[in-house]
Amino acid sequence: MNKHVLLVDGMALLFRSFYATAVHRNFMINDNGVPTNGVNGYLKHLLTAVQTFEPTHIVCCWDMGSQTYRNELFQDYKANRGAPPVELIPQFDLAKEATEELGIVNVGLKGFEADDCIGTLAALYQKEARVTVLTGDKDLLQILNEQVTVALMQKGIGNYKQYTKALFEEEMGISPKALIDMKALMGDSSDNYPGVKGIGEKTALKFIQTYQTIDRLLENVHELTAAQQKKMLAGLEDLKLSRILAEIKCDVPLSCPIDETKMQINQERAAAMLRLHQIKGIEPMVNRLSEIEIS
Template sequence: MSDSGKVLLIDGMSFLFRAFYASAWGGGYRQTSTGVYTNAVHGFTKMMLDYADLVKPTHLIVGWDVASRESLVRSQWYDGYKSNRQAPPEELIPQFDLVKEVTEAFSVPNLGCPGFEGDDVLGTLSTSLSADGHQVVIATGDYDSLQLVSDLVSVKILKNGGKHEHYNPASLLTMRGISPEQVVDVKALMGDASDCIPGCPGIGEKTATKLITEHGDLDRLYGNLESCTAKMRSKLEDHRDQVYLSQKLATIIRDVPLEFSLEAAAWEFDRDMVRSKFEELEFGRSLATRVG
């Protein structure tokens, strides 16, 4: 590893939505005395500090979605992409801007690019930074990010109760039976209902994993269909175009046009500035004591 350090990349939307729903399940939304909703921002800040304590990064960056569904690059490839997405709760909407005020108080860069998703931002950053010899840790709730795992890039998948699953190439193979390069091809076959990625009807995760591990990748599977049962061959042939479209939709884009300075992402902050923001948002003592 280069002596330039360790970079923690946070999936902003994953953290913010998880923080919102974790604190909202009982129906009570944290608010300031003037009625500003802060439950998601408070939870996000706690999670960011938790992962910073855990990873001990030298640098920290948050990646964000910044586009409506209709303006996404992937929506141009496939009309149905993420078409099932509901509007966020009204109590969460004002917190999208508020959370960035908090990260800015910590001098943490907020990065996004119109048309692209947070995954693409993290994919571009992790690819570029690891190519320069930096160790990268991605914290996200999205299993798609497992395709980014490498010798220098590990992924922590958020789970309930403040827990996570840690993935590097070895643990990915142990826990899911595939390599980082096979993550997209498994998704191409099984699809993803949450993102409206169609996949191949009738093929679930177990079968998709079996097919890809047996053949190596999607191209070799399609080049060797005669080895499949007649029923499986028929499914795969009938939905070939849909499967390859799903592969394209599931592939994280790693060359998003981002402007960023690693120096500006140093995990160092002005404690007075952070405390002032905490006071403004009436965060209370538990978080304040964590920033000294």
């Protein structure tokens, strides 16, 4: 199997890059008054990953607005997150433009998150290719299997913790899919869904290590302590909802044939775009990649 697809979580790369320099208010504003700090770092992360993983095919996935089907199910989903900083807002479109000018396909679908697009494409492409997911989001570890690996970005550029299914199972003692049930039990303060009140990460992990699934846990709820039984029975509705919210959808109705995602850096278009928007320090990286023959 010679095809190797890199699925990039564009949102994770852009947010990480923006906040890395925004803390010092180094927004790199160009002559048109548009900040470029997030896009600059995003491109460094993206091109470094291409050099590191040497994919034959590549897709960059994006959120398409803040409202998704999860908000319809639970109106407070991610309600604890404020609006993005004004300096970041114009960089969403600029990052997508830069990606396109590099010759890389952008994918996003209104009503779904970038994670759902990644999960769907991974399920589709794994039939004929190895798949590497580049992200900073541990939620995506739930899609690990023999064909899909997840590279979690660490501090700095070009530093990754690469998870295989085997490594995840060795570390956690549960299957990747079981991460969904674990998250449903413990909830997620970042995404603002409840889980079972009073059940934290350690207890949730222990429950899933012991019973494998929520269904089996509920079948054997009598084996829990009286306090745990009370929490579980009181939190059944929140548990059911949280499980739906925690699961990455792998059947999003999008179309992106693998043949349209072949890795081909467009040096001239990329250089013109970088100069137009005064995004500095990236052109040498593009030139180096353009010289590499990706087979």
